[in-house]
Amino acid sequence: MSERKHLREELVVPYLDGRLGVEERAEVERHLEACAECQARVSGVRGVLEVLSQWEAAEPSEGFSRAVETRLEAEAQAEAARQARWVVRLRPAHAGVLAAAVAVLLVVALLPTTVERVEPPAPAPTARPTERAQPMPTPSAEADREADSGELAALEPALLEDYELLRDFDVLFDREPATGKPGTE
């Protein structure tokens, strides 16, 4: 095997493509004049490129563009239907209740078992738990398990009603809010 330096392989294709600079091309050609092995390699690649030229590709069908248009229309219609399903027109009152209910659900689901009580939204010094229609149950491990299992009896009726309202809306589960958490801004 000759110890003569051969052409760097990354020069061969650009040489055949005519993409080498003037000086580099001259250098390659000088080498080729003196190196039969590199001559053969370059000639071989040139031959392959010629043979490959004979491979013709399939042409797009006549209906190609129309097919793309049709698929695009179908997608747009499907997307519009999906949007209509979850874009719900909430009344301002519902919007406020929705936000509060979701916040409470999250708190209940995430509170550690050592938390003993939940502060009411509008605490008043004279407000007593007995003034509520039903007292807020003391969070406990049992309540957490009930919440986890989907049992909602532990929640206040008002919240339960809101949950029923929310349950029918896909908005909580279909959209991708900025924070990644459902129901948050």
Add this chain to the structure above:
Amino acid sequence: MAAGSDELRWAERLQAGDRKAFNGLVEKYRRPLVGFLYRMVHDAATAEELAQEVFLRVYRARARYRPSAKFSTWLFTIATNLALNSLRDGRLRRAVELPPDFSAAPAAGRGVSASADVRGESFAAEVADPKPTQEQEMIESERLRAIREAVSELPEKQRLAVVLHKYEELDYAEIAEILGCSESALKSLLFRAYETLRMKLRPFISQREP
């Protein structure tokens, strides 16, 4: 490399959701795209389906297109990913025979001559014969089969490099970007791929002086 001014205008209009601009891009790129995908997956129907999917994805992602990148680079990057997914899904059908609608016309009129024979020495293919004989058609058929098979047996990256370089005539920078490698690495990759093809297609390569 900055995008051509026409392409840039189209791409900007596409970003704005202009369907006419999108249709213009479909008209311009459908042929090279189907060609590329056909050479990757070897099936015309699959190639067309994938090409349609490429355009749909382009439209869906139009807001993310950055005009500083060539639109064709973006397009072929999507096409590359879909082609590779399709191949990996095992939907590649090795076409042993030419598809029924594929013209088996020999290289007549293209000025190409090749010499190789079925015994592995040299076929002789007459050029510029407007009425190919049955033997010539068989030779042509065998050559095309050998080319398809040789290209399909290349490692993925080499195969992509060859198809994008030889048939789509993208420049080295574009191909390197699509393949995620340097230009220098791409040029070496191409050389190795063509060397491999040279060994496999030796019977079909004419003996010419360098």
